[in-house]
Amino acid sequence: MRRYDRLVLLGGLTALTLAGCGPSVQPSRAPPPRRPPVVIPGIPMPASTYLATASSIDLYVIKSSQLALTRASNARLRDFARMMVGAHEGLASQLSFAGRRLNLLPSAELQPEHQRMLDTLQSTMDFDAAYRSQQVQVHEAAVKLHSDFGSRGESPTLRPVAANAAPIERAHLQRLQGI
Numbered sequence: 001m002r003r004y005d006r007l008v009l010l011g012g013l014t015a016l017t018l019a020g021c022g023p024s025v026q027p028s029r030a031p032p033p034r035r036p037p038v039v040i041p042g043i044p045m046p047a048s049t050y051l052a053t054a055s056s057i058d059l060y061v062i063k064s065s066q067l068a069l070t071r072a073s074n075a076r077l078r079d080f081a082r083m084m085v086g087a088h089e090g091l092a093s094q095l096s097f098a099g100r101r102l103n104l105l106p107s108a109e110l111q112p113e114h115q116r117m118l119d120t121l122q123s124t125m126d127f128d129a130a131y132r133s134q135q136v137q138v139h140e141a142a143v144k145l146h147s148d149f150g151s152r153g154e155s156p157t158l159r160p161v162a163a164n165a166a167p168i169e170r171a172h173l174q175r176l177q178g179i
Contacts, residue, residue: 045148047155050162051099054149055106057142058092060114064121064131071127076179084135087172091165098161114138135176142169 061084068081096106110118117134124130143166150163 044152044154047099047102047153047158048104050145050149050153050155050158051095051104052107053111053145054095054142054162054165055092055099056109056111056114057138057145058088058095058106059108060110060118060138061088061135062092063110063118064134067118067121068127068131072131074128074179077128077131080135080175080179081131083175084172087168091168094161094164095158098158101157102155132176132179136173139169139173139176143173 065081065084065088069078069085072078072081092106099106109115117138121127121130121134146162146166146169150159150166153159153162
């Protein structure tokens, strides 16, 4: 074998050896699906859990109510929906402002449960009944969330926001029951 051929062979083997030493490239994987946070009774809810859940509720109410403005046949439901958009934009703003003080930002995505509810609402034939039923369900959850966090949440910055939101959500629930 000629000297030149040996150098080419040695260079090729060296290149192959070094190529095996580099970082291995893994195929990109989709991120795991977001799961709703787990809350354990009796233990103060973490601020991040409260913020994620409350912001998802606000976003769901806003989106579903915007849909109700065009799809609801009952004028009282449309009036309620109009009120919900404004009220929940206000609640979301307060939540966002307080969350930023803790370096926590509300999510711009719905939690899976709220996304399923919105999907169902978009495809239902009996919009008025589905909208009213879902609003009762989500406002009951909101009252519990804000009441619980307002009384024993881990963040002194977010507790007043929750304590302020609880009676607002109760009033929404009472208004719904009158429709």
